[in-house]
Amino acid sequence: MFAFIARRLVATIPVLLFVAVFVFMLLRLTPGDPAAVIAGDNATSDQVDAIRAKLGLDEPLLTQFYIWFSRMLSGDFGESFFFKKTVAELITQRIEPTLMLSLCTIVLSVSIAIPLGVWAAARQGGWVDRIVMGFSVMGFSVPTFVIGYLLIYIFAIQFSWLPVQGYRRLSEGLDEFALRMILPSFTLATIFVALVSRITRASVIETLGEDYIRTARAKGLPARTVLLRHALRNAAVPIVTVIGIGIAALIGGAIITESVYNIPGIGRLTVDAVLARDFPVIQIVILVFSVAYVLINLVIDLAYSVLDPRIRY
């Protein structure tokens, strides 16, 4: 097992190297000039040139890459072109809201979607199944921002039960944190509930047709035990895969929800950095996403062996 983990971690090095080079080159080839953004709309060409020189953007590409890469290897992730802050500092500030939003969304999604999926599978073809699948189709079809604005209109504007926007860190109090997490988590959870409940239903239905389920029933086990202990556990591998991919996608992909609810997360940092061509920030954020994807996939693989003892590495 440890050898497997070590092999997988070593295998990430070329992946990250490729990502680093690719992102660096892609940014330099993309139209747009951070010096022009910094200088502002009323700046003259001379002012823009002076800032470009100051940032080292007038150096040859290879020199720029060498400077950036050697600094990165020594643990210096550089400084944002705009904020007088290091990239590490910016990411540290923004990672908590995104991780918390992802965590709340996943907890909420799993605790709603798996029971719904199992229930729908157990009542396959019945009205429960139809309602769950109907909601699932709706969850997939309605864009996240529509759900977001709708929830804001009902629960924040009409009833004034919850705030429209913002984020409070856990250290500022659980109640303040929770109040601002409810609507974004429900908004994001909609699509994950739709996805996970569908996968759960399909996987459990498939498992329910297996011989060992018939054997378990023949032994006289209660239906609930058959469903939860035998069917669900054996159906877990695809469900875990979907949840894992969902977590990875959330870390980098919650940008719309973060925008609608004004959550200063890593997704918004990325978009702001891309719009402003803040190269040092974009490069490191994408590397962080890559590391997150690799690690989450590793955890998923390890989870397989826990859920299914036949899988061994």
Place this chain on the structure above:
Amino acid sequence: MKLFWKRFVGAAAVAGALALAAPAQAQTFRVVMHSDLKILDPIWTTAYIVRNHGYLVWDTLFAMDEKFDVKPQMVEKWSVSDDKLTYTFTLRDGLEWHDGKPVTAEDCVASIKRWGAKDSMGQKLMGTTKELKVVDAKTFQLVLKEPYGLVLQSLGKPSSNVPFMMPKRVAETDPNTQIKTADVIGSGPFIFKADEWKPGEKVVYVKNPKYKPRNEPPSGLAGGKVAKVDRVEWVHIADVQTAMNALINGEVDMVESPGHDLLPVLEQEKDIKLVNANPTGNQFTFRFNVLHKPFDNAKIRQAAIVAMSQEPFLQAVVGDKKWYKTCKAMFICGTPLETTAGMENVLNGDSAKAAQLLKEAGYDGTPVVLMQSTDLQVLTNLAPVAKAQLERAGFKVDMQSMDWQTLVARRNKKDPPNAGGWNAFLTSWVAADILNPVMAGFLNASCDKAMFGWPCDQEIEKLRDQFSRESDPAKQKAIAEAVQKRWVEYPTHVHLGQWYSPIAVRKNVEGNMLAPVTVFWNVTKK
């Protein structure tokens, strides 16, 4: 039981007395500005959000009031020698930096030098300056090589780059290097809270308890800057719909740029009011690149200004007539230099006459590469209108869509349009930046040294120089008229009408200043 009531009444009385004695709750004013504050140095960049941040933290020697007159601000008194070459400025008593040190003449001299190295109007002033010298702790002199009529207008320049006064050690920072976060120390009415600044989330300022406002009532950017709220928080909400919802829900007190499409919704809200705090507004502008065909030919550019008319542009973006005005005056309607001299036959949408001019100019059908910005709502619809108006006159137009930052990078390129260059694009100016021929960046016709588009016309430059040396308002106006008439012959850009962006505030907010910049002194919450 009696004892219980005695104790209860006693406790209630003590609690009541304590409540009365407690200080009033600190008042926080939460605002959604037009963008996030990423840069802290208002000399390093011309970005408006940084300028607005500057007005909270730093103070200016002079400032423009709501009648466009320049009034002393940090300066107590000033004088000019008979030969108009030596200006002497004396600072007010009691001016202090946020770190407690006194503001000195040395600080001001260093600040003017840094600003003068960066700002276009500052560069012009420094170009005619022989010497800036400290007389004593509170007095300094500006000695000119030749008389210059815009000394006070330059030092009281309302918009980017504003000559903010900084402590000497900060002002000695290279103008092309941003000042450090810890050096955001001013003498203005609010103090920047570096420890609470979270880029992309919020910026916090607290009232400067030691600030000594002038005695005059506030007017525009001049007069007494009295901070009436204890704390100003700029909450960054990127999504304008969310900003509006937060305002309606009372989570923020003001939205600086609510967007024209949301104004009808806000007008219906009983707790919200719309205030046109910047009565001079903004001006849409079409910029020519004179380096390449077809706009290298002045007559073809004349055809363009004859073909265009302002109303369709304003309708396409703003819509409601309440928030726009057609105005042929280059230097903004409602200002001292407002004039329609020379404008009779242009901006009338006369495509027949434009077609005739194109024929006379020998237009060969070279397509106009028109850059369209697609990610800024206020600019997106302008390019299609320009394309339609130009095509009606017989131009061929190749409209290329891109995001604003791509456009900003491309507009600096002098290459031909088919090699990554361009012929034209549209933008918008804040009126405060274009109030006279020297301030108006697009009128700079100094060839290579001019702004992107690089117009090159000795006559315009001669008139701009004359304007800068003139201090008599009547003569300045005559020169402005001459500039406008010359512009009709040698168009550098096209002004496409004035538009206004009201701020949306909750009705319990009072005292928003009528000024070209959103400022936070005098504002209070009931």
